[in-house]
Amino acid sequence: MDAYFIVAIVFLLCFALYFTDTLLKSCLHLPYINLLESSGISIKPLQIKWSTRMLNRSFQRWGSAPGRLTRLWFACGVWITCALLLPSMLLLIYTIYRLLWPAAPAAGAGAAAAAAATRPAFILEPVLPGVNLPADDVPYYLVTLLVCSVCHEIGHAVAAVREHVRVFGSGLLLVLIVPAAFVDVCSESLAALPPGRRLRVLCAGVWHNVVLCAVAALVLAAAPLALAPLYFVNDGIIVYHVEPGSPLHGATGLSAGDLVTGVDDCAVTTRRDWLSCLARQAAAPPAGYCVPSDITATYDETIDHPFQREETGTMECCAASNGSSHLCFQFIADESRPDRGAPPFSCLPARAVVDAAPMRCATTAACAEEHFCLQPALENGTRLLALRRRGARAVLFLGVPAAAFRDTRVSGYRPRSALFSASLPLRLETLARYVLSFSAALAVLNAVPCRALDGQWIWEALLEAG
Known part of the structure; x- marks a missing residue:
């Protein structure tokens, strides 16, 4: 809700309260004034005051x-x-x-x-x-x-x-x-x-x-020390809420109770690490994936004529029928080894690329033989992130890293028992x-x-x- 709208509502309520107070003082003069005096309440423009002597004895x-x-x-x-x-x-x-x-x-x-x-x-x-x-x-x-x-x-x-x-x-x-x-x-x-x-x-x-x-x-x-008997501390972050409209919500996204241990190759042990890793991914230039050549040979579904989108300036090499599971990847060559037989663009399933890539890369020179450095062709600010989970497959997130932080509620305290809330220590802190x-x-x-x-x-x- 817009902040100015909330402020307008608050001012309107204060005006209505003051108008009602003035009206009651003129219509129900003595009963209303006696009620205010006995309760210690006084109403002025934009403020309500309550006075009492109950605490005098304690003071x-x-x-x-x-x-x-x-x-x-x-x-x-x-x-x-x-x-x-x-x-x-x-x-x-x-x-x-x-x-x-x-x-x-x-x-x-x-x-x-x-x-x-x-x-x-x-x-x-x-x-x-x-x-x-x-x-x-x-x-x-x-x-x-x-x-x-x-x-x-x-x-x-x-x-x-x-x-x-x-x-x-x-x-x-x-x-x-x-x-x-x-x-x-x-x-x-x-x-x-x-x-x-x-x-x-x-x-x-x-x-x-x-x-x-x-x-x-x-x-x-x-x-951390006081809550150690009830919670695991600095052992990854536990997700306790995901916004319903978020790309991370749903069967393929994060769920309450998931323990996130990393963002791509950035380790996450505390809530501060979670913010730091997302901020690092947002600030760093987009990196590629060292993908084996057989991945492109097996999964490539590139359309005949890749084109550049006018509204974003990014390349598009996937058909509409591929859905959101496929992304257009571009080959990142190196001056010393400019070509390894890879196509300039490949439409590949993002999950297969992330799971098969042993490491990230800036150019193909950083990858081993028979590997290509493929970088997702994405808009400025958009990143493909692998949110690593303990005991489960990584969740792939495509979007602005700040949205991943905004749409999730995480805690660095993992309950030792289902009786304890993961969000309570975070709220106290x-x-x-x-x-x-x-x-x-x-x-x-x-x-x-x-x-x-x-x-x-x-x-x-x-x-x-x-």
Whole structure:
């Protein structure tokens, strides 16, 4: 679904909700207002706010915990946050600089390289669902924002109670579809604190985000070892879903439970290898297959007059009756041995060529005697890939390598038992990566001296203390 259409629907729903709220307040004045006040809900243009005092008792209990450990905890938060102040400002300045003055392309660079060089390379970049965030990752995006903001506000609330600053309440805020948490503290009591004690409250949010980053990094590092009793790790990737409309879907394609161990001659043991092998095949020039001469003699079904397709510029030497099982292969000669008696084009079954080829080649000189280097005559960007599977024949994929990655869901964790899901570890790792990056970004942004952010009050407290 188009991202702009989704945004339009969200705006329309927000407008309808605000219009309904305004209408009910005018028609059912007292009952509706009493309902909103009792539930703690307030509706404004493009946002819904829910406030509660249910957590005040928990904040009071956590903030009143005696001992030096909690005092040391929030003191560490002040030091860590202050250490982030200058790097955060430099990072923001560098991001603005790259936005206003993008890097110039190197001399002699191609069009693609020039476009990539002139595009600003952000370090801090807004994440927009449907634009630079995959639609499948939107749930992770929303959950991560909620977790990071809740952790941030809990830090402020507990530190405020410890410094005897009153907490009026807390709640959740929904702006469009973006969730966030908030804590309502007594600003007069906070402003009356000495700078050192005030910094413990102001820095607690950034500090808790830093701790959350460390927890997420620990989860990512420990996941393979912790899940080893339940899953085989780094032993190939297991397929757990294939898109129904994909060329890889069906009886001759990949199936849930297949263990992929390689892409052509590129070994695959982890999910990162899967992406790396597909990217390598996409970037490398098309390679040929060292095919025995008897293969061409046995299977060749070349039409009498091969022709070049006008729309793609590729050669076509197969009849329409051959179907998708046959491809047109062209002979790749070598200057030292330009001809070995091979025809310039051969219509051959792709499966027979891939199964019979002992190795890949760039020219016929790389092949043994009585072998030809035959390269599929394909459009630019299209590749013939052999996806190697353990215990089964390789699956042949004809298309853009990026489509193979997009149309399949794979995991580097192979369950030891059918009771465990192959996708669960991947989902946990994806969530941990989002938490790590978003919590780090929230910590950096709140350390910047910008209006309405924690950095504004932190810098004021530091200047007052100095």
